[in-house]
Amino acid sequence: MATALVLLLAGQAAAQGDTAPTDRLRQAARADYVLQCAGCHRGDGRGSNPHGIPDFRQSVGAFVHLPAGREYLVRVPGAAHSQLSHAELADVLNWVLTEFSPAQLPADFVPYDEAEVAAARPRRYDDVVPVRHELAKALAAMGFTLSDYSYGNDRKP
Ligand code: HEC
Numbered sequence: 680m681a682t683a684l685v686l687l688l689a690g691q692a693a694a695q696g697d698t699a700p701t702d703r704l705r706q707a708a709r710a711d712y713v714l715q716c717a718g719c720h721r722g723d724g725r726g727s728n729p730h731g732i733p734d735f736r737q738s739v740g741a742f743v744h745l746p747a748g749r750e751y752l753v754r755v756p757g758a759a760h761s762q763l764s765h766a767e768l769a770d771v772l773n774w775v776l777t778e779f780s781p782a783q784l785p786a787d788f789v790p791y792d793e794a795e796v797a798a799a800r801p802r803r804y805d806d807v808v809p810v811r812h813e814l815a816k817a818l819a820a821m822g823f824t825l826s827d828y829s830y831g832n833d834r835k836p
Pocket residue numbers: 712715716717718719720730731732733734735738739751752755756757758761763771772775807811825826828830
C-alpha cells in the first residue's frame with residue numbers, strides 16, 4: 680500500500696518532470712495542515728496562547744523524546760478528532776514537527792507512520808490538561824522548555 684503510493688507519486692513526479700515524491704508528500708501534508716489545523720494553530724504554527732492554543736514553534740518537537748509525548752501528539756483532541764485518515768495524520772504530524780520545531784527533535788527522529796497513529800489515536804484522553812503539565816515537567820527535567828500552555832489555566836498546578 681505504502682509502496683504503491685510511493686510508486687504512484689514517483690510516477691506522477693516523473694511525468695511532470697520536476698518535484699520529487701518526498702516534496703509532494705510534504706505539500707500534501709502542508710495542505711492538510713492548512714485545512715484541518717491552521718484555523719486554530721495558524722499558518723506559521725504560532726497558535727494563540729491567550730486563546731489556549733500553544734505555540735508549536737521551537738517547542739513541539741521536544742515531546743518526541745518521550746514515548747508518552749509521542750503518543751500525546753496523536754491523542755490531543757485537535758489531532759485525534761480531525762477528519763484526517765491515520766496515514767494523513769501521520770504525515771501532518773511529521774510535517775508540523777520538521778517545519779516548526781526541527782531543532783528540538785531527537786537526532787534519530789523516527790517519523791510517525793499509519794500503524795503508530797492507528798494504535799494511539801483511539802485512546803482519547805478524559806482530560807488533556809494534566810497530561811500536558813506532566814509532560815512539561817518531565818521534559819523540563821531533560822532540559823526542554825515547552826511553549827506556554829494556557830488551556831485549562833484555572834487548573835494549572
Ligand atoms: C478548534 C481548534 C483546533 C484545531 C482545528 C486543532 N487544534 Fe490542536 N490544539 C488546540 C488547542 C485548544 C490545544 C491545547 C489543548 C490541547 O492540548 O489539546 C491544541 C493542542 C495541540 C497539540 C499539543 C501542543 C502542545 O504544545 O501541547 C498538538 C500537537 C495539536 N494541537 C495538533 C493539532 C493538529 C495536528 C491539528 C490538525 C489535524 C489540530 N491540532 C487542530 C486547538 C485546535
